[in-house]
Amino acid sequence: xxxxxxxxxxxxxxxxxxxxxxxxxxxxxxxxxxxxxxxxxxxxxxxxxxxxxxxxxxxxxxxxxxxxxxxxxxxxxxxxxxxxxxxxxxxxxxxxxxxxxxxxxxxxxxxxxxxxxxxxxxxxxxxxxxxxxxxxxxxxxxxxxxxxxxxxxxxxxxxxxxxxxxxxxxxxxxxxxxxxxxxxxxxxxxxxxxxxxxxxxxx
Ligand code: GAR
Numbered sequence: 542x543x544x545x546x547x548x549x550x551x552x553x554x555x556x557x558x559x560x561x562x563x564x565x566x567x568x569x570x571x572x573x574x575x576x577x578x579x580x581x582x583x584x585x586x587x588x589x590x591x592x593x594x595x596x597x598x599x600x601x602x603x604x605x606x607x608x609x610x611x612x613x614x615x616x617x618x619x620x621x622x623x624x625x626x627x628x629x630x631x632x633x634x635x636x637x638x639x640x641x642x643x644x645x646x647x648x649x650x651x652x653x654x655x656x657x658x659x660x661x662x663x664x665x666x667x668x669x670x671x672x673x674x675x676x677x678x679x680x681x682x683x684x685x686x687x688x689x690x691x692x693x694x695x696x697x698x699x700x701x702x703x704x705x706x707x708x709x710x711x712x713x714x715x716x717x718x719x720x721x722x723x724x725x726x727x728x729x730x731x732x733x734x735x736x737x738x739x740x741x742x743x744x
Contacts, residue, residue, distance in 0.1 A: 552579035553734035556629040558620070558637035559583060563591015564719060565635035565656060565726050570598045572727035577735035582627040584620055586639050601627075607639060617642035624649070633730055634688065638667070643690050653688035654733065656726045658718045660684060660700055665693035670715045673705065680704050681714070683721045685729045698738060699729045 555578045557566050563583075570580055583595040584603045595602045603623045610616035621644065624632055632645075634655040645653060659669035661684040666672070673681035682702040689695035701721040705714060732738035 552577055553631060554579055554581040554627060554629045555631040555633050555730065555734065556582045556584055556624045556627060557633045557635050559585050559589050559591040559635050560587060560638040561589055561591060561636045563589060563594050563636065565722055566591050567594040568723040569633065569635065569727050569730060570594055570600070572731070576727060576731040578631065578730055581629060582623065584623055613640070613642040614644055617645050621645055621648045631730065631733060635726070640692055641688070646688065646690060651687055654698065654730070655686055655688050656722050657684045657686065657693055658715065658722065660702060661686060661693055661697060670711050670718065674709060674711060674714060678705060681718065683718055683725055685726060699725055701725050
């Protein structure tokens with residue numbers, strides 16, 4: 542049987558889902574040679590600028606458009622079909638700005654992870670950097686967590702804190718948060734792929 546990715550023994554096959562510029566995808570690809578995972582497909586819900594990273598690294602891309610689907614279930618099922626077609630063992634959300642229907646969690650239980658730019662459970666949702674600034678807290682950060690049905694509520698795998706400095710703007714603060722994301726996310730995905738970080742439900 543011909544497999545859809547080139548070196549199946551070279552690492553745990555993962556799918557990365559993006560919507561935007563894909564800087565986390567870029568870092569995952571950069572760190573891949575020294576990691577236990579292989580990005581075998583990049584999936585977006587739109588023509589994401591981050592596809593450039595996939596093209597640079599010769600990784601296949603797929604677009605599953607929200608507007609081509611009648612509802613969240615059918616959109617999610619199409620994404621899951623693509624993930625399955627590439628035999629992915631882990632699903633890595635990296636700035637993917639759509640909420641997946643529960644069917645994704647049923648099909649890939651404890652196998653979907655997300656990076657979120659706050660110290661969850663503080664500031665879940667779509668504007669965590671703005672919300673932290675507006676709240677006037679001293680620090681915020683990055684959380685890597687397992688995706689469950691409730692948004693931004695899954696078991697936490699790793700966190701890094703980032704201080705909020707006088708004069709911070711959303712752009713400045715998000716830039717410092719992203720520096721931490723770029724360091725942390727590939728390490729967590731590597732540890733999951735290598736079996737060093739136990740996924741929920743495993744002994
Ligand atoms: C990242 O900062 C990520 O934490 C955030 O989107 C950005 C994507 O950046 N994700 C969320 O807010 C999810 N709720 P990137 O496209 O450059 O990787």
